[in-house]
Amino acid sequence: xxxxxxxxxxxxxxxxxxxxxxxxxxxxxxxxxxxxxxxxxxxxxxxxxxxxxxxxxxxxxxxxxxxxxxxxxxxxxxxxxxxxxxxxxxxxxxxxxxxxxxxxxxxxxxxxxxxxxxxxxxxxxxxxxxxxxxxxxxxxxxxxxxxxxxxxxxxxxxxxxxxxxxxxxxxxxxxxxxxxxxxxxxxxxxxxxxxxxxxxxxxxxxxxxxxxxxxxxxxxxxxxxxxxxxxxxxxxxxxxxxxxxxxxxxxxxxxxxxxxxxxxxxxxxxxxxxxxxxxxxxxxxxxxxxxxxxxxxxxxxxxxxxxxxxxxxxxxxxxxxxxxxxxxxxxxxxxxxxxxxxxxxxxxxxxxxxxxxxxxxxxxxxxxxxxxxxxxxxxxxxxxxxxxxxxxxxxxxxxxxxxxxxxxxxxxxxxxxxxxxxxxxxxxxxxxxxxxxxxxxxxxxxxxxxxxxxxxxxxxxxxxxxxxxxxxxxxxxxxxxxxxxxxxxxxxxxxxxxxxxxxxx
Numbered sequence: 001x002x003x004x005x006x007x008x009x010x011x012x013x014x015x016x017x018x019x020x021x022x023x024x025x026x027x028x029x030x031x032x033x034x035x036x037x038x039x040x041x042x043x044x045x046x047x048x049x050x051x052x053x054x055x056x057x058x059x060x061x062x063x064x065x066x067x068x069x070x071x072x073x074x075x076x077x078x079x080x081x082x083x084x085x086x087x088x089x090x091x092x093x094x095x096x097x098x099x100x101x102x103x104x105x106x107x108x109x110x111x112x113x114x115x116x117x118x119x120x121x122x123x124x125x126x127x128x129x130x131x132x133x134x135x136x137x138x139x140x141x142x143x144x145x146x147x148x149x150x151x152x153x154x155x156x157x158x159x160x161x162x163x164x165x166x167x168x169x170x171x172x173x174x175x176x177x178x179x180x181x182x183x184x185x186x187x188x189x190x191x192x193x194x195x196x197x198x199x200x201x202x203x204x205x206x207x208x209x210x211x212x213x214x215x216x217x218x219x220x221x222x223x224x225x226x227x228x229x230x231x232x233x234x235x236x237x238x239x240x241x242x243x244x245x246x247x248x249x250x251x252x253x254x255x256x257x258x259x260x261x262x263x264x265x266x267x268x269x270x271x272x273x274x275x276x277x278x279x280x281x282x283x284x285x286x287x288x289x290x291x292x293x294x295x296x297x298x299x300x301x302x303x304x305x306x307x308x309x310x311x312x313x314x315x316x317x318x319x320x321x322x323x324x325x326x327x328x329x330x331x332x333x334x335x336x337x338x339x340x341x342x343x344x345x346x347x348x349x350x351x352x353x354x355x356x357x358x359x360x361x362x363x364x365x366x367x368x369x370x371x372x373x374x375x376x377x378x379x380x381x382x383x384x385x386x387x388x389x390x391x392x393x394x395x396x397x398x399x400x401x402x403x404x405x406x407x408x409x410x411x412x413x414x415x416x417x418x419x420x421x422x423x424x425x426x427x428x429x430x431x432x433x434x435x436x437x438x439x440x441x442x443x444x445x446x447x448x449x450x451x452x453x454x455x456x457x458x459x460x461x462x463x464x465x466x467x468x469x470x471x472x473x474x475x476x477x478x479x480x481x482x483x484x485x486x487x488x489x490x491x492x493x494x495x496x497x498x499x500x501x502x503x504x505x
Contacts, residue, residue: 006057046069110134145169159468313486316487329494344362366439
């Protein structure tokens with residue numbers, strides 16, 4: 001049964017995001033919505049929710065349909081409200097007064113600890129804020145659930161819980177979800193919509209299978225276009241030869257044949273379907289300046305502690321050498337970030353328990369991109385920190401997806417994806433030979449994640465990193481350190497850890 005139907009829908013916001021989009025959403029559909037940053041995913045979800053009018057085409061909803069939309073960002077007014085009360089405000093007034101048990105049921109389903117339920121949302125992590133928004137949408141008993149980047153800020157156990165919860169909700173509920181987490185999309189979807197400016201494509205497959213088919217079809221379309229254009233060129237060459245012969249011989253028949261060949265060439269060129277070229281949100285490139293030192297970082301049974309001095313674990317004897325891409329594994333709160341910060345302090349000469357080779361030039365990025373000053377402009381940040389001229393600074397910023405118009409605006413006004421690409425650009429300009437990366441895929445779209453993977457692998461980059469993205473850490477890591485039972489253990493593969501975390505969820 002169709003619940004939402006889109007007919008030739010288009011949206012223009014300054015530029016055309018998509019056009020002529022045809023889509024039928026039926027009961028039980030689990031649709032993954034995929035596109036690069038800034039290409040209209042959130043806009044389309046707002047249209048499906050009825051919160052935003054499309055600029056072309058028609059969207060029809062079945063009578064009485066209830067749609068729940070979970071946005072990426074919590075409204076500012078919610079920060080001073082408790083998690084429990086925020087969910088309760090989603091209930092109709094008559095139910096909010098007499099049926100608060102509904103809040104208890106939803107929060108229990110989503111496994112929100114009781115001690116967090118009555119804390120202000122502004123005091124909670126981004127992951128719990130997203131859980132609150134999900135609970136507020138679900139308590140309205142929607143027929144269609146729209147989720148915009150639901151795994152942002154969630155650790156693996158909470159992602160596992162979300163995957164399990166989505167698999168257990170009513171089978172007649174339709175789901176449309178945007179996510180940059182490839183493994184999550186594969187786990188929770190059965191259809192995939194690749195949103196494009198033109199010729200958006202839908203496949204009855206989860207993400208990875210759908211993208212493999214899409215790539216095959218794009219490659220076939222590119223070969224067909226090349227073949228058609230080659231035929232058109234051959235026809236035009238034949239027409240030119242016949243025209244000369246016809247003029248010299250005075251043959252009207254040959255001149256008529258020339259016209260026919262030109263018309264056939266025109267039709268071939270007009271019918272040749274333009275090949276889709278994905279417009280990049282900005283390049284991600286890394287530098288590897290190299291070093292002759294073999295051991296870049298040495299951990300000699302280092303004690304890793306909380307900021308207030310509580311011991312979390314001991315590292316044992318560990319070395320990080322050239323070409324190592326070490327992934328730190330562990331549940332939230334076990335001390336992954338604390339180890340990265342200890343290495344960062346050692347590189348700055350502020351830590352003596354961690355030994356670093358003198359030739360190490362490090363580049364550090366944390367999960368909140370706090371190394372960027374929101375009040376500064378991208379152009380000011382680049383020219384202020386690096387000895388490059390204004391012209392080159394503008395060129396490298398544009399290459400990273402920060403347009404000329406954005407370069408003079410506050411960094412705080414940039415999107416998450418633009419900030420992430422700016423952060424990666426500034427890491428590269430340091431010309432490092434060692435990277436410390438804490439959740440580097442936060443805010444990056446799938447294209448950006450794969451570009452970062454390729455840069456780390458193809459340049460033989462040495463790094464110590466933390467990531468909750470299963471696809472990313474599997475693809476990038478060549479060594480794995482697991483914080484387990486207050487020890488730092490080296491394991492051959494992340495699969496045992498991932499299995500534990502997903503079961504825990």
